[in-house]
Amino acid sequence: MKAKNCLIFGGSGQIGRNLIRKLTKNNYRVTVVTRNIHQKSYIIKTQANAGYIDVVEANIFDENKIRSLFKKADICINLIGILFEKKRGNTFTNIHSVLPSLLAKLCKEYNLKHFIHLSALGINDAIDSDYAKSKLEGEGNVLKNFPLATILRPSVVYSVDDNFTTNFMTLLNRLPAFPIYYEGKTKFTPIHCSDLTDTHLSCYF
Numbered sequence: 001m002k003a004k005n006c007l008i009f010g011g012s013g014q015i016g017r018n019l020i021r022k023l024t025k026n027n028y029r030v031t032v033v034t035r036n037i038h039q040k041s042y043i044i045k046t047q048a049n050a051g052y053i054d055v056v057e058a059n060i061f062d063e064n065k066i067r068s069l070f071k072k073a074d075i076c077i078n079l080i081g082i083l084f085e086k087k088r089g090n091t092f093t094n095i096h097s098v099l100p101s102l103l104a105k106l107c108k109e110y111n112l113k114h115f116i117h118l119s120a121l122g123i124n125d126a127i128d129s130d131y132a133k134s135k136l137e138g139e140g141n142v143l144k145n146f147p148l149a150t151i152l153r154p155s156v157v158y159s160v161d162d163n164f165t166t167n168f169m170t171l172l173n174r175l176p177a178f179p180i181y182y183e184g185k186t187k188f189t190p191i192h193c194s195d196l197t198d199t200h201l202s203c204y205f
């Protein structure tokens with residue numbers, strides 16, 4: 001059977017690495033877009049057998065550069081997300097709203113079969129959070145440009161590789177007291193990274 005081509009943005013992260021391993025075992029050829037091929041290519045390349053992964057360095061907002069990658073793709077997955085705004089255009093709006101809009105537009109233009117976009121749980125109610133507002137706006141833009149997109153909304157995603165719960169555990173181990181976020185009333189629905197990526201696979205198998 002001919003391998004399908006999957007284009008992944010944000011594939012060097014926790015969820016991306018786990019997903020690449022599963023996709024390539026299921027006969028997908030994966031192209032991963034990263035900002036820094038020197039820093040990230042060994043992390044990405046070691047997830048699958050040779051021949052299954054291409055790594056491309058690009059500025060994600062360089063439409064001309066990323067446009068060419070859509071020509072041979074069957075599926076596109078967007079895993080790019082930030083928890084904090086940084087300098088040089090790395091704002092919540094740019095990363096969570098403008099970028100997904102661009103990717104969805106290109107998926108439509110190049111007639112891709114699927115576009116899967118990672119959003120986050122609870123964003124409708126978190127009205128005081130710029131993160132949540134940008135994620136919600138991003139979902140709207142995705143559906144406007146690619147109405148049949150699949151949007152996944154996980155809560156906290158944990159695994160040995162994640163930077164959130166593992167840091168949390170370290171702090172809990174070391175500190176004599178720990179401040180409780182929002183008086184302890186915040187509820188999480190944690191999901192293991194592997195269970196989440198199984199959900200990705202079930203979206204298109």
Ligand SMILES: NC(=O)c1ccc[n+]([C@@H]2O[C@H](COP(=O)([O-])OP(=O)(O)OC[C@H]3O[C@@H](n4cnc5c(N)ncnc54)[C@H](OP(=O)(O)O)[C@@H]3O)[C@@H](O)[C@H]2O)c1
Binds near residue numbers: 010016036060090
């Ligand atoms: N982890 C969770 O608990 C959780 C919960 C809910 C939703 N999500 C969503 O799920 C998606 C994937 O999460 P993850 O935990 O795998 O994320 P991650 O480990 O932080 O990785 C995200 C990837 O995005 C790319 N990236 C980050 N900042 C960027 C920027 N400013 N410009 C371009 N690329 C950038 C990075 O790729 P390069 O460095 O290779 O360019 C990075 O590998 C995100 O959209 C996130 O919001 C995650």
